Amino acid sequence: MTPPASTPAVPEEHAVPEERAAVTAPGRGRDQSRFIARAAAATAVLTVLGALMGLVRDQAVAHLYGAGAATDAFLVSWTVPEVAATLLIEDAMALVLIPAFSLALSRRAARDAARGAGAAPGESPPEEGGRDPVRALLAHTLPRLLAGLACASGLLMLGAPRLVHLLAPGLADPRLAVECTRLTAVTVFTFGVAGFLSAGLRAHRRFVPPAGIYLAYNIGITVTVLVFHELWGVRAAAAGVAAGGCLMVLVQLPFFLRRLPRVTRQDRRSPRRTTGARRVQRRAVLAGGGVLLPIAVFTLSRQSQVLVERYLASSLPAGAISHLNYAQKVAQIPMVLSLMICTVTFPLVARAYADGEAGQVRRRVERDLAAAALVVLLGAAYVFACAPQIIELLFQRGAFTSQDTAVTASVMRVYALGLLGHSLVGALIRPYFSTGRPTWYPVTAMAAGLVLTVWGGVLLSDHWGTHGIAAANAAGITLTAALLLAGTARPSRRHAAAAVDLRRVVPGLIRLAAAAAAAAALGAAVVPRCGEALPAAAVGAVLVPLAFLAAGYAAGAPEVRQLLSVVERRLRHDR
Numbered sequence: 001m002t003p004p005a006s007t008p009a010v011p012e013e014h015a016v017p018e019e020r021a022a023v024t025a026p027g028r029g030r031d032q033s034r035f036i037a038r039a040a041a042a043t044a045v046l047t048v049l050g051a052l053m054g055l056v057r058d059q060a061v062a063h064l065y066g067a068g069a070a071t072d073a074f075l076v077s078w079t080v081p082e083v084a085a086t087l088l089i090e091d092a093m094a095l096v097l098i099p100a101f102s103l104a105l106s107r108r109a110a111r112d113a114a115r116g117a118g119a120a121p122g123e124s125p126p127e128e129g130g131r132d133p134v135r136a137l138l139a140h141t142l143p144r145l146l147a148g149l150a151c152a153s154g155l156l157m158l159g160a161p162r163l164v165h166l167l168a169p170g171l172a173d174p175r176l177a178v179e180c181t182r183l184t185a186v187t188v189f190t191f192g193v194a195g196f197l198s199a200g201l202r203a204h205r206r207f208v209p210p211a212g213i214y215l216a217y218n219i220g221i222t223v224t225v226l227v228f229h230e231l232w233g234v235r236a237a238a239a240g241v242a243a244g245g246c247l248m249v250l251v252q253l254p255f256f257l258r259r260l261p262r263v264t265r266q267d268r269r270s271p272r273r274t275t276g277a278r279r280v281q282r283r284a285v286l287a288g289g290g291v292l293l294p295i296a297v298f299t300l301s302r303q304s305q306v307l308v309e310r311y312l313a314s315s316l317p318a319g320a321i322s323h324l325n326y327a328q329k330v331a332q333i334p335m336v337l338s339l340m341i342c343t344v345t346f347p348l349v350a351r352a353y354a355d356g357e358a359g360q361v362r363r364r365v366e367r368d369l370a371a372a373a374l375v376v377l378l379g380a381a382y383v384f385a386c387a388p389q390i391i392e393l394l395f396q397r398g399a400f401t402s403q404d405t406a407v408t409a410s411v412m413r414v415y416a417l418g419l420l421g422h423s424l425v426g427a428l429i430r431p432y433f434s435t436g437r438p439t440w441y442p443v444t445a446m447a448a449g450l451v452l453t454v455w456g457g458v459l460l461s462d463h464w465g466t467h468g469i470a471a472a473n474a475a476g477i478t479l480t481a482a483l484l485l486a487g488t489a490r491p492s493r494r495h496a497a498a499a500v501d502l503r504r505v506v507p508g509l510i511r512l513a514a515a516a517a518a519a520a521a522l523g524a525a526v527v528p529r530c531g532e533a534l535p536a537a538a539v540g541a542v543l544v545p546l547a548f549l550a551a552g553y554a555a556g557a558p559e560v561r562q563l564l565s566v567v568e569r570r571l572r573h574d575r
Contacts, residue, residue, distance in 0.1 A: 039344045043211040047340055050214035051333050055394055057222045058329055061237055064225065066399025067322035069172040070234045075325050076168045076310060077180030080156060081187040081241050083303045088149075088188070089213070089248075091299040093195035094202070094346070095433040097141075101203030102350040104133035135260070142196065149192040156185035167307060168314035168321070180238035190245030197252040201259065202347050209255040211343075213248040220244030294440050295433055301446040302425070305453050305476060309469050312461045320466050323404065326395060327412035327470065331419065334379020338372040338423045346430045365431045365488075366500055369424065373509050374559045376423035377516035378548050384416045385523025386540040389533040411466050416520075418474025420513065424481035428488065441487050449480030508558055515552035515560065522547045 065071045087093070156163065160181040164174050171177055198210035224240030232239065306328075313320040345364055352360045383390065387409040396405045425446075432442050453476030460468025488500035523544040530536035552560030 039205070039207045040341050043207050043340050043344055044337070046208065046211035046215060047336060050212070050218060051336060053215055053218035053222065054329070057218045057225070058326060059394060059397075060222055060225050062326065062395045062400040063398035064229050065234050065237075066401075067319040067326070067404045068399070069318050070176065072168075072314075072318065072321045073171060073173050073177035074180050074234045074237050075321050076164060076171060076177045076314075077184045077238055078241065078325075079167055079307060079310065080163075080181060080184045081191065081245070082306060083300070084188050084191040086303045087296065087299045088192040089195040089198060091295070091302070091429070093192070094199050095295045095429065097196065097199035098203050098347050099350040099353075099433070100137060100141075101134065101200055102347060102353075104137045105203060107133045138260075145192060145196060146189075149189040153185050153188040156188060157182045160185065168310055170314040172318060176234065179235060183235065183238035184241045186242040187245040190242075190249055194245070194248035194252060197249065197256045200256055201252060202343075203350070204259050205347060206255060206259065207344055209252045212251050216247035216251045217244035220247045294443050298429070298443045298446050301443065301450050302480075304450055305473055308450075308454050308457055309473060312457050312469050313466060316461070316465055319404070323408045323411055324466050324469065326391070327408045327415055330390060330394065331380075331383055331412045331415040332422065334376050334383065335419050335422045335426070337379065338374075338376035339426045341371050342368050342427045342430055349431060361431065362499060362501075365427075366505060368427050369500070369505055370508060370559045372423045372427045373420060373512050374563070376419050377512050378519075378545060380416045380419040381516040381520040381523065381548055382540060382544045383419075384413050384520040385544050386527050386537050387412045387416075389527065389537040389540070392533040393537060407466070411470050414467050414470035414474060417471070418477045420509075421474065421478035421481040425477060425484060428481070428484040431488065432484070442484060445480050445483035445487065448483060449476040449478075452476040452479050511555040511557035512552060512559065514555055515548050515557060518551040519544045519547035 061071065061074075065074070160178045161174070164171065164177045164181055168174075168177065194213055198213065201207070201210050220243040221237065221240035224243050225236050228236035228239065309324055310321050313324055345368055349361050349364055352364070388405065391405045391409045391412065392402075395408070396402060429442055432439055453472045456472030456475055457469045460472055462468075464471070485500070485502065485505070489502050523540050526543060527536045527540040530539045549560055549564065553564065
């Protein structure tokens with residue numbers, strides 16, 4: 001899967017409409033920036049809607065089931081879709097397949113350039129042996145993937161009792177957790193299919209359907225819970241998870257089918273597989289497995305932070321797992337929003353690397369790091385300043401009491417300390433795995449962070465309970481982010497796609513972090529004096545961003561000054 005050192009660029013006449021902006025000279029950079037802005041805006045809207053629907057989902061679960069033993073049992077079963085989403089949608093599947101699809105598209109474009117107008121209108125020139133590169137990739141990967149996902153789902157259903165015991169040995173009601181786990185095990189199959197479709201669409205620069213999958217997922221859960229909670233109890237939430245996974249596939253499938261390459265006359269005349277083609281296919285499978293293994297290990301190691309939290313919290317008083325879950329879900333919203341730009345630009349990074357444009361990859365990665373840090377630190381400052389008000393507004397009703405609000409808010413403030421680390425890990429891992437080469441350095445970095453999380457969680461949970469577990473999470477992911485950032489300085493040794501100039505990136509991160517700390521401290525001092533939760537949160541929504549921008553400007557953060565300059569130019573233009 002290692003791309004050639006140099007591949008001809010896509011000729012404009014053969015580029016699909018969404019690619020022409022990236023290949024048209026002389027306005028290539030400007031047109032690509034506009035495309036990224038539009039795609040990021042569409043992704044942002046659907047991501048925000050999905051996050052809001054996720055809050056509605058969590059509100060429904062908190063209102064109907066509270067934060068007790070039944071909710072803990074469901075959340076243990078929810079570990080399966082959480083791990084599956086990270087492994088099969090967000091990280092591993094995308095990190096393997098987007099570069100693979102990008103390489104196939106690059107090879108198709110190279111053949112277009114070499115053969116000129118040899119292909120019929122609307123058809124792609126065939127690969128060796130009469131196969132289009134994208135169609136060959138689908139034929140080599142999709143059947144095996146479907147079979148493996150089906151087997152994995154079945155094994156999880158059969159092994160649910162053992163899995164629940166491993167995840168939460170101190171759980172009060174393991175039978176309920178086992179029943180819920182057997183329902184959520186379906187998501188291993190549906191999430192895998194959804195992740196494959198999402199990777200293919202993003203590589204073709206179709207971002208709207210993949211961005212809508214979590215909106216569909218949360219709608220499926222919420223509707224199922226509201227309709228069946230009286231009949232099935234907390235099992236309705238687990239059934240909703242299974243239904244939401246099916247909706248993830250359905251919202252993408254029509255768009256994916258439209259992007260499938262057409263079968264040419266040469267495809268029909270050519271033999272399906274020659275002896276040489278079989279050898280090539282076997283080598284491709286082995287190479288793909290070599291790339292997949294470190295990505296899968298990294299993704300599972302990263303998700304293991306949640307497993308460690310729930311394992312340790314299962315021995316604490318009932319409701320501890322629920323408090324950690326609600327705090328983490330809300331606190332991570334800024335992190336999710338900060339990575340939207342990386343979601344849009346990752347296919348561009350992979351395609352630029354496949355085309356041999358290392359300079360473009362480096363510039364793109366540095367801009368992504370700055371944008372992600374700006375968004376996540378602003379969000380972290382607001383979360384820290386207004387945590388009690390946010391939790392009260394979102395969850396304090398029904399079975400979720402004011403005591404639950406106080407504990408969850410204090411835990412969320414601890415989680416906020418690690419949000420920059422989470423965001424940087426999400427942004428940095430993409431250039432490491434966009435090369436199509438197996439690399440174990442990210443796994444080593446994540447293992448170091450996981451060891452710190454486990455060690456810190458064991459030591460701190462005895463004294464500080466859920467707060468100690470959250471603090472260990474923040475420390476572990478921050479260590480991983482620091483190691484990954486340091487590794488980009490030597491890409492030839494670390495197998496990153498591009499060398500990042502740490503002398504420019506690190507001071508900017510420090511300035512932004514200082515601005516966030518100042519804004520959070522000011523907000524935490526002022527917001528509690530503003531009365532009820534809603535007006536206090538509204539005051540914080542104005543005060544914290546203004547304080548962040550002022551502190552960032554005073555500290556000389558270039559990202560803040562650039563943002564203010566863009567806003568100023570826009571205001572002048574509107575006049």
